[in-house]
Amino acid sequence: MTDQEIKLRIAGVTPESVVDGPGLRAVVFFQGCPHHCPGCHNPETWDPAGGKLLSVQEVWSLLRYNPLLSGITLSGGEPLAQPEGALAIARKVRAVQGNLMIYTGYTWEELLEMASPSISELISLTDLLVDGPFLLAEKDEHLAFRGSRNQRIINVQASLGKARPVLWASKGGTGDALGTAGS
Numbered sequence: 764m765t766d767q768e769i770k771l772r773i774a775g776v777t778p779e780s781v782v783d784g785p786g787l788r789a790v791v792f793f794q795g796c797p798h799h800c801p802g803c804h805n806p807e808t809w810d811p812a813g814g815k816l817l818s819v820q821e822v823w824s825l826l827r828y829n830p831l832l833s834g835i836t837l838s839g840g841e842p843l844a845q846p847e848g849a850l851a852i853a854r855k856v857r858a859v860q861g862n863l864m865i866y867t868g869y870t871w872e873e874l875l876e877m878a879s880p881s882i883s884e885l886i887s888l889t890d891l892l893v894d895g896p897f898l899l900a901e902k903d904e905h906l907a908f909r910g911s912r913n914q915r916i917i918n919v920q921a922s923l924g925k926a927r928p929v930l931w932a933s934k935g936g937t938g939d940a941l942g943t944a945g946s
């Protein structure tokens with residue numbers, strides 16, 4: 764299918780953000796989330812029939828990707844509830860040599876057990892993954908780029924094929940230490 768044919772249901776996009784991952788990033792907020800975490804900051808993204816249905820090409824145009832950006836973040840909602848759309852965006856990020864960060868309510872271990880070719884390819888194209896649900900009892904407002912202590916920022920490329928995920932070590936919260944998948 765082409766980028767015109769693949770559809771994404773999104774809650775919105777932010778062309779420039781410094782709070783959704785290292786560096787300056789464009790963000791796609793996916794619509795629909797099955798996790799329903801108590802205390803979620805974006806409960807309006809839970810309804811899988813809400814938001815707007817757009818083609819991948821339309822979403823990419825809204826992001827206004829440019830060389831000043833470090834990369835793209837897929838957030839939500841639950842991006843992995845729409846794996847084909849998320850994968851199509853990921854391929855476009857790789858095509859412009861940007862880095863890809865994904866927020867998911869699934870744990871790394873749960874993702875590895877999903878026998879989905881789309882999710883496997885999506886992970887292979889991802890640089891950073893913030894995993895697990897938001898847990899109110901683990902909430903910590905001092906954490907960088909995540910809301911609760913159970914959530915991990917995983918260096919995906921360093922973790923592939925390993926028994927345990929390798930956590931990302933931020934160097935001052937900038938994008939300097941973050942390459943791109945395959946680089």
Ligand code: SF4
Pocket residue numbers: 796797798799800803804805806808839840841867868895896897
């Ligand atoms: S996974 Fe994220 S968007 Fe979904 S309910 Fe939990 S905190 Fe909210």
